[in-house]
Each structure stands twice: as structure tokens, then as C-alpha cells.
Amino acid sequence: MQQQGTQALADVAARTNAVIDELKGLEGPLLPILHGVQKEFGCVPRDALPVIADALNLSRAEVHGVVSFYHDYRSEPAGRHVLKLCRAEACQSMGGDAIADRLQELLGISFHETAKDGSVTLEPVYCLGLCACAPSAMLDGVVIGRLDEGKAQEIVAEVRT
Known part of the structure; x- marks a missing residue:
């Protein structure tokens, strides 16, 4: 069971890093990266926050603050x-x-x-x-x-x- 959880974390990290690599060159990349991650997963998974924070040299609290401030970001996928x-x-x-x-x-x-x-x-x-x-x-x-x-x-x- 733990291996399955580890694989899921690795998948989130890999997919999040792919989005980050594509967008980190932009000026002020946090919002575009969050939009990209949401497009990739249908939401901004909690496990993606530390990956984004580390890549942008931000604290997890800063990334969480942005996600929770803007109503367009979701922690769970939306309906159809x-x-x-x-x-x-x-x-x-x-x-x-x-x-x-x-x-x-x-x-x-x-x-x-x-x-x-x-x-x-x-x-x-x-x-x-x-x-x-x-x-x-x-x-x-x-x-x-x-x-x-x-x-x-x-x-x-x-x-x-």
C-alpha cells in the first residue's frame, strides 16, 4: 500500500515538474504554473505545492496562500x-x-x-x-x-x- 502511495507522489511530482519546466522561464511564473498544473490534473493537488515551492524558491505557505486566495484554483477536480x-x-x-x-x-x-x-x-x-x-x-x-x-x-x- 505504501508503494502505491509513493508511486502516486512520484507521478504528481513528475507531472508537476513537466509543467514547471515549460513555464518557469516566464516573468512571474507562479500563476501560469498553477493554471498549468490545474489543467494537467483538473485541480491543484496538495502534493504539487511543495514541488512548485521548491522549484520557484518560495515557501509552501506562499504557494498555498496564492492557491487559497484565488477562487479559480481547486483542490479537487470539478464536475463535467x-x-x-x-x-x-x-x-x-x-x-x-x-x-x-x-x-x-x-x-x-x-x-x-x-x-x-x-x-x-x-x-x-x-x-x-x-x-x-x-x-x-x-x-x-x-x-x-x-x-x-x-x-x-x-x-x-x-x-x-
């Missing part, structure tokens, strides 16, 4: 779809809280969770820049404005297929 729901004031003032509650009910998950079937991850974001069309969301990088019950039902149907 990622639904980002705006929680900023403009969206809240236009009924965003009710839509958020309804989507959580329809999806059966809360913010920062992935459905058990892996179909969707629900994330709160604080402004999508679509304030004039509030409340808004982003599904797999596509913005959706003027969310209402009908659009909520459409989103759920799309992520469940």
Missing part, C-alpha cells in the same frame, strides 16, 4: 460542467438570492460542491461584469444574464445530460 453564480450586490438586488437557492435545490448541491454523479460543480463568484443583466451566471465559460426560474431549469437540464 462548472456553474458560477454571481453573488455580488447587483445580482442579489435583482433576485439573485432566490435564484441561488433554487439552483442549489434543483442541483442538490451547495456552493463549493460537486454533484455526486460528477455532472456539475457550483461556485459562487463576486461579479461577472454583467450587472445590467442581473442576476447572472456563467456555465462552462458562457455568461447567462437575466436568470429566472425558466433559465434555471434549462441550466439544470443541460448539466444533467
Whole structure:
């Protein structure tokens, strides 16, 4: 069992080092490396943090601080779809809280969770820049404005297929 864990650590280190080697020449390489690692694994694995820290001569705490500060980095892989729901004031003032509650009910998950079937991850974001069309969301990088019950039902149907 320990050998299997050692192999998994070695695999994470090797794949992380490949990303680092490709991007470390950039000015300010930490964020691009973190994006590359997330693309490679679907998340930023905890075991990748010391590898990144050592390669960039940073402390593990510094790397962890960056990962935990930015909401786009995940410690676990996301679902097949990622639904980002705006929680900023403009969206809240236009009924965003009710839509958020309804989507959580329809999806059966809360913010920062992935459905058990892996179909969707629900994330709160604080402004999508679509304030004039509030409340808004982003599904797999596509913005959706003027969310209402009908659009909520459409989103759920799309992520469940």
C-alpha cells in the first residue's frame, strides 16, 4: 500500500515538474504554473505545492496562500460542467438570492460542491461584469444574464445530460 502511495507522489511530482519546466522561464511564473498544473490534473493537488515551492524558491505557505486566495484554483477536480453564480450586490438586488437557492435545490448541491454523479460543480463568484443583466451566471465559460426560474431549469437540464 505504501508503494502505491509513493508511486502516486512520484507521478504528481513528475507531472508537476513537466509543467514547471515549460513555464518557469516566464516573468512571474507562479500563476501560469498553477493554471498549468490545474489543467494537467483538473485541480491543484496538495502534493504539487511543495514541488512548485521548491522549484520557484518560495515557501509552501506562499504557494498555498496564492492557491487559497484565488477562487479559480481547486483542490479537487470539478464536475463535467462548472456553474458560477454571481453573488455580488447587483445580482442579489435583482433576485439573485432566490435564484441561488433554487439552483442549489434543483442541483442538490451547495456552493463549493460537486454533484455526486460528477455532472456539475457550483461556485459562487463576486461579479461577472454583467450587472445590467442581473442576476447572472456563467456555465462552462458562457455568461447567462437575466436568470429566472425558466433559465434555471434549462441550466439544470443541460448539466444533467
